[in-house]
Structure formats: structure tokens, C-alpha cells
Amino acid sequence: MKNIINRLAENHMLSRDEFQELLTNITEEEQEYLAQKARDVSHQIYGHDVYTRGLIEFTNYCKNDCYYCGIRRSNQNASRYRLTEEDILLCCKTGYELGFRTFVLQGGEDSYFTDDRLEEVVRSIKKEYPDCAITLSLGERSYDSYKRLFDAGADRYLLRHETANEEHYGKLHPSEMSLKKRKQCLIHLKNIGYQVGCGFMVGSPEQTVDNLIDDLEFIKELEPHMVGIGPFIPHKDTPFADQIQGTLEMTLRLLSIIRLIHPHVLLPATTALGTIHPLGREKGILAGANVVMPNLSPTDVRKKYMLYDNKICTGDEAAECRMCLGRRMESIGYQLVVDRGDYRI
Numbered sequence: 001m002k003n004i005i006n007r008l009a010e011n012h013m014l015s016r017d018e019f020q021e022l023l024t025n026i027t028e029e030e031q032e033y034l035a036q037k038a039r040d041v042s043h044q045i046y047g048h049d050v051y052t053r054g055l056i057e058f059t060n061y062c063k064n065d066c067y068y069c070g071i072r073r074s075n076q077n078a079s080r081y082r083l084t085e086e087d088i089l090l091c092c093k094t095g096y097e098l099g100f101r102t103f104v105l106q107g108g109e110d111s112y113f114t115d116d117r118l119e120e121v122v123r124s125i126k127k128e129y130p131d132c133a134i135t136l137s138l139g140e141r142s143y144d145s146y147k148r149l150f151d152a153g154a155d156r157y158l159l160r161h162e163t164a165n166e167e168h169y170g171k172l173h174p175s176e177m178s179l180k181k182r183k184q185c186l187i188h189l190k191n192i193g194y195q196v197g198c199g200f201m202v203g204s205p206e207q208t209v210d211n212l213i214d215d216l217e218f219i220k221e222l223e224p225h226m227v228g229i230g231p232f233i234p235h236k237d238t239p240f241a242d243q244i245q246g247t248l249e250m251t252l253r254l255l256s257i258i259r260l261i262h263p264h265v266l267l268p269a270t271t272a273l274g275t276i277h278p279l280g281r282e283k284g285i286l287a288g289a290n291v292v293m294p295n296l297s298p299t300d301v302r303k304k305y306m307l308y309d310n311k312i313c314t315g316d317e318a319a320e321c322r323m324c325l326g327r328r329m330e331s332i333g334y335q336l337v338v339d340r341g342d343y344r345i
């Protein structure tokens with residue numbers, strides 16, 4: 001096993017058989033060895049700095065009906081909200097004062113947010129905070145829409161591919177959605193010039209090790225600037241309410257592997273990881289992640305942006321989250337930095 005890990009660290013890739021072995025037969029001790037290798041790589045490129053992104057969940061209306069997601073359109077129990085431009089700018093103000101230099105505008109696919117409205121929001125943020133990066137995470141849109149938002153000043157775009165396997169994609173989404181479309185969007189975003197992030201859930205229903213290898217190969221091929229992964233966690237009001245959640249160990253293993261196959265990638269230790277284990281985010285950083293994304297959404301809407309059950313930090317103020325994460329990172333020898341945190345070549 002150590003030979004496989006060494007080969008992965010040297011060649012930044014493995015065969016499917018080797019990935020299979022690494023993902024299924026690794027011992028605890030070997031996983032620590034893998035994490036060590038991944039940490040070495042992230043230290044070489046990013047040192048002990050951890051980048052922060054202020055997450056602003058600005059709408060939980062969504063036209064999609066993904067089987068795993070708590071804000072899917074057919075969840076009648078979701079209490080829907082939208083932030084106004086003024087609300088969003090207030091979040092940015094608080095965030096800026098707390099040292100955030102990237103704002104992530106994330107929301108469901110909400111037709112209220114037309115290109116005109118979004119352009120206006122992006123322009124206002126850029127005007128007020130020219131030294132900040134704007135990341136959008138708004139799902140699938142047309143090439144022209146992505147282009148307009150890029151021209152208005154957006155820098156980055158997160159669009160998880162969710163699974164790189166066609167058949168598995170069909171088990172997670174209703175038939176009006178397709179992996180082909182998702183991949184096309186990611187290619188459009190890249191061509192336009194965004195820093196692009198893809199990603200997937202670990203342990204989503206019916207996911208096989210073979211599917212995970214497809215994800216790794218897809219990442220290798222796409223060469224995204226960011227990869228967001230976190231454990232699948234069931235949400236009580238979805239068709240997947242009774243499915244089991246993804247594991248900490250598998251998520252950490254994949255974080256380390258992704259760092260090693262794509263060394264420069266910006267890799268968050270996600271909120272979902274922090275939700276399944278009290279030290280999940282710390283463990284994520286120690287497995288090779290280098291980004292955290294605390295929540296900047298107003299406290300009165302936080303509980304409404306429930307993608308999965310028991311999401312952490314939904315009762316805290318932005319300042320508390322920032323300080324709590326700062327302490328957590330210091331406890332493992334890292335520091336949060338005041339920086340846009342761009343991809344380093």
C-alpha cells in the first residue's frame with residue numbers, strides 16, 4: 001500500500017486498480033501516511049495558510065428536485081426566502097470587516113434572479129470591495145448568462161458535478177437533469193475565464209468505489225481550480241431521508257487523494273464535514289484541504305438553508321463563526337489569512 005501512495009505522490013495519478021486498492025483496503029496507519037503526503041504538498045504550495053470564503057446563502061428557492069437536497073422544489077416544509085441586494089451588501093460589509101476577501105454567493109436555481117438582477121448585485125459588490133473576489137454558486141445557466149456575470153466582475157464559479165458517472169447521476173436526479181448538461185456548463189465556465197470548482201458528495205446513495213474513481217478521473221481531466229467534497233448527509237424531507245450518511249474516513253481519504261492528483265487545487269474542508277464530526281474541518285485541513293467557508297448569511301435565514309439535517313453554525317453570528325474557525329485552525333498549527341486566496345500556479 002505504501003508503494004501505491006508513494007507512486008500517487010510522485011506521478012499525481014494511479015491506475016483504476018490502484019485507486020480501487022487505495023479506496024478499499026487502506027489501514028488507519030496507511031491513511032495517516034497518505035494524509036502526511038497530502039499535507040506536505042499543500043504546505044509546499046500554500047504553507048500553513050488557510051483561505052477563508054464568506055458564504056452568503058442568498059436564496060433557497062430552487063426549480064430543481066435533486067433527491068438528496070433539502071431545498072428541492074417539492075419540499076413543502078422548506079420555508080423559502082430571498083435576500084435583497086441591500087441584505088447581501090450588508091453581509092459583505094460585515095464580512096469585509098472580519099477579514100474576508102472572497103464572497104461566495106450561493107443559492108438555489110431561482111428564476112427571480114435574472115441576469116439583470118445578478119449583474120447589478122455583482123457590480124455593486126465589486127464597486128464597494130474592489131479588492132475582493134466574487135464566487136458564484138447558482139447552478140446551471142446559459143453560456144451568455146455566465147459570460148454576462150463574468151463581465152460584471154464575478155471571478156469564480158462553483159458547480160459541483162455531483163457524480164461523474166452517468167448512471168449514478170440518474171439515481172440522484174430526476175430525468176430532466178443530466179450529467180452531460182452539467183459538464184457542458186463547467187466547460188463553458190472554464191472557457192469564459194472563471195476559476196472553476198467542481199465536486200461531489202462522498203457516500204451518496206448507490207455510489208460505488210468505481211463511481212468515485214470516475215470522479216477522480218474527471219477531476220484529473222477537467223483540471224478545476226477548486227474541488228468541493230463533503231459527506232452526503234440525509235435530509236428528513238427528501239426521498240433519501242432513510243439513507244446512510246457518508247463517512248469521515250472516506251471523505252478524508254478522498255481529500256488527500258485529490259490534493260495529490262491535483263496539487264495546486266483550492267480544497268475546502270466543508271461544513272458537511274464539520275457536521276458529521278466535531279473536529280471534521282480540522283481533520284480535513286490535516287488531510288490536505290486549505291480552505292474553509294464560514295457562513296455570512298444573516299442569522300434569521302440560516303436555518304432555512306438546510307441542504308441536510310443538523311447543519312452546524314446555523315445559530316451563530318458571522319463574527320462568532322470567524323473567531324471559532326480561527327481558533328480551530330490555530331489549534332492545529334494553521335492560520336486564517338486575510339487574502340483573496342486565488343489559485344496559485
Ligand code: 5AD
Nearest residue numbers: 068069160231232233235272307308
Ligand atoms: N448532503 C450533503 N451535501 C449536500 N448537498 C446538497 N444536499 C446535500 C446533502 N443532503 C451539496 C451538493 C450541492 C452543494 C451545494 O451541497 O453537492 O452541490
